[in-house]
Amino acid sequence: MIEFLLVLLTGTAAGALNAIGGGGTFVALPALVAFGLPPVTANALSRVALVPGAVASAWVYRRELTPVGETSTKALMAISMVGGGVGAGLLLALPASSFDAAAPWLLAAATLILAFGRRLSQTLRNALGRSVSMSPRAVLIGQFFLAVYGGYFGGAVGITMMALWGIGLGLDAAxxxxxxxxxxxxxxxxxxxxxxxxxxxxxxxxxxxAMLVGAVAGGWAGAHLARRLPASLLRGSILAIAVAMTVMYFLRG
Structure with a gap:
């Protein structure tokens, strides 16, 4: 019963983190390994359990969706699903440690882009005298590779998405x-x-x-909390989560 409650709380924390700024996998995966599951099984189970939490958060946000530049939202979702499936297939076919060395550096780069991406976009715009923006095709290509990473490992994939959209399209994190x-x-x-x-x-x-129930509760509550935060505070929370996840990933490595 104690282990059940601990997994439930872990799922709640992971679901809430994913709703607010990302990083839920980093909470869920080590906890599942600590409870005795093999790493690949823990990785797969965390992905399955966090789906309903993400859906619950998406339902809360359904009236606040904004397009990613000029990219079709339907095309973006299709690419995300295809990439996620490809990544999951790679997890089952390749050694579980394949992305371990690259993950901290990927997250560190995403964190820096989140912090300075809009400023960098503005600097480039001023230097070139014109708008700097990714084409819809470039956005979809980038989204595919991020979705593959998300299906394979999943850690902080949402943070890297916002980093890509921020540097490529100047989108605000909040x-x-x-x-x-x-x-x-x-x-x-x-x-x-x-x-x-x-x-x-x-x-x-x-x-x-246990993790599924916790993730749904956390995803629902986290999304409602994020909706009530001022935009500046939400941006700060997302960046703080990204920094914390980056530090943890390097310590984990």
């Missing part, structure tokens, strides 16, 4: 947070479908159920 949550749900959904049929996540039903 304004793009609802769309980040929706795309995160799409990435996790396709990965979860594959994991349910091709991995052993159903071998730990109580752990899966």
């Amino acid at each position: 304004a793009s947070n609802p769309m980040r949550v929706v795309q995160l749900a799409a990435v996790f959904f396709s990965a979860a479908v594959l994991f349910l049929f091709a991995s052993d996540v159903l071998g730990a039903p109580l752990v899966l159920a």
Whole structure:
């Protein structure tokens, strides 16, 4: 019962983090490994369990979605789902440590872009005398590779999404947070479908159920909290989470 409650609380924290700024996988994955699950199983189970939480957050945000530049939202979701499925397939086929060395540096770069991306975009715009903006095709290509990473590992993929949109399109982190949550749900959904049929996540039903329930509660509550935060405070919270996740990833490595 104590382990069940601890997993429930971990799922709640992970769901809330994903709704506010990302990083839920970093909370869920080490906890599942600590409870005795093999790393690949823990990785897959965390992705399956966090899907309903991401969907709950997306439902809360449904009236606040803003397009990612001129990119079709339907095309973006389709790319996210395809990439998530590809990444999940790679997780099942490749060594679990393949991205371990690259993950901290990817997150560090994303954090710097989140902090300075809009300023850098403005500097480039002033220097070139024209707007600097990614084309819809470039956005979709970038989204595909991020979705592959999200399906394979998932850690801070939402943060890297906002970093890409910030540097490439000048989007504000607070304004793009609802769309980040929706795309995160799409990435996790396709990965979860594959994991349910091709991995052993159903071998730990109580752990899966506890984290799933917690993630839904956390995702719902976290999204409502994020909606009530002033934009400047939400931006600061997202950046603070990104910095904390970066430090943890380097310490973990």
